[in-house]
Amino acid sequence: MAQTSQFCTFYLDKLLFGVELKGVQEVIRSLDMTRVPLAPAVVSGLINLRGQIVTAVDLRRRLELSPSPPGALSMNVVVRSEDGSVSLLVDEIGDVVEVDETTFEPPPETLRGSVRAMILGVHKLHDHLLHVLDIEEACRMTDVPETAVTGR
């Protein structure tokens, strides 16, 4: 029997993404957020998760997708990274899916740039593709040059 793994799935700009279920701490609805001025643009802000302060990453921006429409409420997928919990902001939560190792394929060579490091590959589901995200890479938030903090 082939190995199966479970993914927590979500949508970003109508694309289906997934992170390994065991890396997910919880999924919660939109929370009040405090922005962090001068921080890299992928940092949406800080949220209070029952007394724990968690940094929220704008996953659309991180994946270089179009910004979310104004007024849209994002969901928080709180994942455990090496450096504590991080909330990934997503458009919509999908199901937990169980997939077979055999449906996995690495990303095509034509996928380039910084996004490639984040996408481990895809699982071919019968009607669409599930993009598998690398949690550590997705949580990285120091690499956006245009707002990099420099002294004057």
Add this chain to the structure above:
Amino acid sequence: MSDNDNDIVKDFLIESYENLDRLDRELVGLEKDPSDAAALASVFRTIHTIKGTCGFLGFSKLEAVAHVGENLLTRLRDRLLTLNPEITTALLSMVDAVRQMLSSIEAGGQEGERNDSVLIATLTRLQRPTELPAKKEPALVAGSPREASPSSLGAILIKTAGVAVTEVEFAAKAQKEGDPRHLGEILVERGAAKPADIVDALRIQQSSRAQTTASDSTVRVNVGLLDKVMNLVGELVLARNQVLQFASGMKDASFTAASQRLSQITTELQAGVMKTRMQPIGNIWDQYPRTVRDVAFACGKDVKIEMEGRETELDKTIIEAIKDPLTHLVRNSVDHGIELPEDRVRWGKDRTGRLILRAFHEGGQVNIEISDDGAGLNVERIYQKAVERGVITAEKATRMTEREIFNLIFLPGFSTAEKVTNVSGRGVGMDVVKTNVEKIGGTVDIQSTLGVGTTVRVKIPLTLAIIPALVVTSGGDRYAIPQVSLLELVRLDAEEVGKGIELVHGAPVYRLRDRLLPLVYLNRELKLAADARPPAERDGAVNIVVLQADSRPFGLVVDHINDTEEIVVKPLRTQLKAVKIFAGSSIMGDGRVALILDVLGLAQYSGVVTETRDRPLTAKATKAAAAGKHSFLLFVGPGDSRMAIPLSTLARLEEFPMAQVEMSGSQWVTQYRGQILPLIRLSGVLEERRNHLRAPQAPATLDSGPIQVLVLHHDGLSFGLVVERILDIVEDRAEVRSPATRAAVLYSSVIGDRITEVLDVPAILRSADSNAARPLPGRESTEVAN
């Protein structure tokens, strides 16, 4: 080894470590006052306990060492020997040996391979001289273990009431053989002691027991558990703040009362839990008498240590963090500060040097001072060393204040000790002291008078977890400012704003009690929208939070000042730490997150505190104006001529490394506070009289030293005037005047007893301005101006 045994060993280790620390202190104390019977008894008790326990746990080497130590102490206790430095040293090395064995037991469960025969021989030899008269005493101790403790009734009776040793031995023997009566009863019955003596002895025994059982009222708590409780209390404080916020919006009186009660209890609980983490600074000071003794001994010095405020309490984590820096400072004072006894006598000081440790609370911070009455710091020597080591340039050093020079010793790789002793240089330099203290938000400062002494003052926060903060709003978000950096709050009403805030060439300043306070707009620094409040709430008023960073005050302009609040500091995610403006984050009463501003980081970011030298001039200037005199800045211009400008035209003095100077056309420019500052070389503007003296105008190369720049403002524009050397600021009436002999000079005058040319700043700026419009200044343009 079973778990149970492990626990016993662990308890044994913890207890023994504590006792050993006390031993150090008591032994050194005893050396000063050998008649202190209570201290001797305590020393004896500790060693006895260690010996007993390690015999039980099977640590034979440890037991052997403790045993000879105990024997020696028995002699001392029984007054058969008096403590002398030799014995103290031997006992201290015994303590060290015990400590080493304990740590190897802690690490590997074994005492380690070691040979203590030399130490044992020394300890045995030291008890020999008085062995003969002491024959009987050890028998008593060895024969009746119950009487071994100095608090035994028999021992007290022998000592205080002069009861014969044989009588006590007899009574003890009778007891052992089944006599049900108390020791005292037996003795009274035999007529060996008076009932009154027994009563007295019992009282003494009781009081010494009370001392030993003090530990019964305390409980050992794991620090991890304490941290957890602390965190929970932090959460509770946040929840309490939330409830209070709800309560203020509700009209229910009973709910309000209940929430107030909750608030009160939370505050008390918080204070209580904070207290559990607090430890008196004496805990770490206790080891210093030993340290000082050892260091003084090694250097052949005579030093007395005094302590004030040892009960001053600090958070455990902070105590841990300052332990090493303080130890280093203490060692330093003895090693480098205090002179040799013969030198002290020659200079009319007491042979014995004094080292004073002081700790006290001040404004939410703890001050720790380490003072000595030693030789003091030699400014000349530090200065020479600094130049020798290339820490600073000679030219720069001449312009430093005494205090700045003292603080040079905190730079890495700096030691003025003539020779490196085995005492200094144990891996912690003064730079590490400074770094470690600053890591926990503290500061180090040094004051010294040559020949009189040195004081190092360390200021540290009380605790790191919960701090009082001022909450402000800017751009619609709240920010917390730690209260420590706060000086005052200034509010300017709408009508005052216009004349209250002035611009120094675009840089806003506020006159605070006649001194210009640079203003920093928080929303501009953070790149936020101006004022996010609805227009109705805006009143045009300006709120200035006067802060201090690196002892330089500046005004932070915020939209709104909310309140002061106790906040629980939560660290920022490491990746966000790159943003130096924020020190952390906290959860506010409404459950939202607010960022905590790092005042020093903000000051650096906004340019209030810079790396280049930056001296405020205002204090001197105001003083002079009152006297009806004019203040001049004296400097050396091209051709070594002495020149001055009226101080009123000067904004700042700056020093730029040549590497920061760029060429724009033929014009020198540099970046200054986010703007481009044109630099005017005086040699290009002034008509040269002494051509023969002057080398052809060679452009300064990048490797030449930093240039001295006077920053001037005229007609809303800034210029930098490059001069050779800045001399001084003087006050003078400049009454003797003679007309100018060249362009751009107002007049010549005698200032400070020498002829000085006073420059015409507007003329220079005009000349430079027109030069700036045209490609090349240089000699042609001066001729035109001429």
